[in-house]
Amino acid sequence: MIKRIMGTETEFGIATRNPEALDPVSTSLLLINHYPSLPSTRVLWDYEHENPLLDVRGFEVEGERERPGPEYNRLLNKVLANGGRLYVDGAHPEYSTPECTNSRDVVIYEKAGDRILGQCCEHAGRIKAQDPLVVYRNNTDGKGNSYGYHENYLVDRSVPFEMLMRALTPFFVTRQIYAGSGKVGAENRMPPLPFQISQRADFFETLVDLNTMVKRPIINTRDEPHADASKYRRLHVIVGDANMAECSTYLKVGSTAIVLTMIEEKWPLPEVELEDPVRAIKEVSRDVGLKSAIRLSNGRGYTAVEIQRLYLEAAYRFFEEHEADPVTRDVLKKWNEVLNRLQEDPMQLSREIDWVIKLELIRSYMEKKQCGWGDARLAMMDLQYHDLRPEKGLYAALEKGHYVDRITTDREITHAEQNPPTDTRAYFRGTCLKKFPKEVYATSWSSILFDVGNGTIKKVPLMEPLRGTESLTRSLLESADTVEDVLNRLSM
Amino acid sequence: MIDLKGVKTLSKQEHKTDRKKEAGKKEEEGGANPKTAEKGKKIKEDLDKLMEKIDDVLEENAEEFVKNYVQKGGE
DSSP states (O other): OOOOOEEEEEEOEEEESSGGGOOHHHHHHHHHTTOSOOSOSOOEEOOTTOOTTEETTTEEOOOOOOOOOHHHHHHHEEEOTTSOEEEEETTEEEEEOOOBSSHHHHHHHHHHHHHHHHHHHHHHHHHTTTSOEEEEOOSBOSSSOBOOEEEEEEEETTSOHHHHHHHHHHHHHHTHHHHOOOEESOOTTOOOOSEESOSSGGGEEEEEESOSSSSEEEEEOBOOOSSOTTTEEEEEEOSOOOOSSHHHHHHHHHHHHHHHHHHHTTOOOOOOOBSOHHHHHHHHHTOTTOOOEEEBTTSOEEEHHHHHHHHHHHHHHHHHHSOOOHHHHHHHHHHHHHHHHHHHOGGGGTTTOHHHHHHHHHHHHHHHHTOOTTOHHHHHHHHHTTBOOTTTOHHHHHHHTTOSOOSSOHHHHHHHHHSOOSSSTHHHHHHHHHHOTTTEEEEETTEEEEEOSTTOEEEEEOOOTTSSOHHHHHHHHHHOSSHHHHHHHHHO | OOOOTTOOOOOHHHHSOOHHHHHHHHHHTTOOOHHHHHHHHHHHHHHHHHHHHHHHHSOSSHHHHHHHOOOOOOO
16 A cells, blocks of 8 residues: 555635726736745746646647746745645636645645635735735636636556546545535526535536546546656546535545545445436535435436445445554544434534535524525625635634634644645655755756756756655755755765 | 444445435424434524624625626636
8 A cells, every 4th residue: 555645736716896906817926926934935836847738548638838937937836835835827826735645634734725825815915905805715706617626646556547437436426425615506507506515516517538627527637647657646636625624625535545545455346337427416416405316327326425335334344454544544433423414414514514514504694684595695605605814704703613623723734834744755845945945946746956056956856755754854954054965965 | 443333334225215215204304302402502592693793794795796706717
């Protein structure tokens, strides 16, 4: 079993009170360029090994690869002390967590990212005091425009993609029952309804493809491992919602990592083949009572909870025979508890699961105000649930009032803003940036380039995500006074 | 090692979703047990406080604000 490397990318929605004043690209640039706590503002993003146009099915599609000049590169990219990346992707500010090894760390680093965006907002807002900027951690504007939340999992290259696809499809279609963020209404030409489980389900139109922006697929085939391609693939999961609730993120990433481990170890997985996954993902999203059956190819029908339980049962059997780390054990326990309660009555999870928290909040408000689903304030609540400003965000208010359960502590999140995980190559990236802010010339996920003077740039490849850890590089970095020392010791 | 206690293992019979049975069940729902009801009451009181808070923070002109919230597709 390889240790799983994982991380997520979140694109944020942005708004100002005066919509005419909002050019999304320049506003995104304004935001990320106001983050006050960067180790260096000079670091470039090294695009050399990036190629999002490569498909796992063995071809490369046509398209322009991103190669900005140095000045624009610096405007677009901020490499963070925690080893993550803050950047502008298209018309949105985006944050990538550093590489993590477990779902708990993913939650912590996602929350650290929210704080980073919150600070961008606050500082950029000072120069536009009359027109405050708002950043939302959600996935749609409610008018047919979606922006992504992507999970990444390093997977053994020897696992055939076909096998991943077959095993993951029913899992991805159904995991929204604990990982959906909830949405008022429908879009993308789907029939209207008051509320649904997932922000993103309306947007999935095909089962497998390389696209992420149009005709979105449940299984994305981008083949860009950011690591040794002969050993690894990076499974790029675009089907999920960005969550506010810690428990939803924790289970979403934790259960997916467990399923991937079982696939890699060729463990028998539930033999459920959905008759029509694209239809099913929308049906599940629209079934807030969680009682409808999804049609399988063999004509039978299982509910989403039952399909999830089949995966959970396989996982329990697997971990009877294999060692599980503490986070995996805890994820299994919570996954089981959550499925039991979803089966009984999903509304019991109004402290843990995003879509239930949101739905409960809206229903309570409707009752209090005696208003119906057509009331504009409900769509506002849906949006404002995701507002990252502590004084305005509804999720933030729920958290502050202890209405929701936490997985992490504030202290861990504060620490994660400025410190990388210790058990992946993010440690080396983040620590070098903090120790040698002037000498780090550029970074990417799989490299770090040092300016050693006299116009000479030296590149340290980081093709192995499990190297560059604290235990492997701390003493080397601590005892090195200069970048030359680091390079000399690395080449020894 | 994992303790399997508490994992509800579904029998094959239970896996089959009997739609008629489920439909009947839906109508019966709503009768919560007293403990849940008490917990529910407490949550309700808390929520009442929260509702006031929502009115305080909710953006003014909700309809206008939501209408103006238009993003470029991303990813």
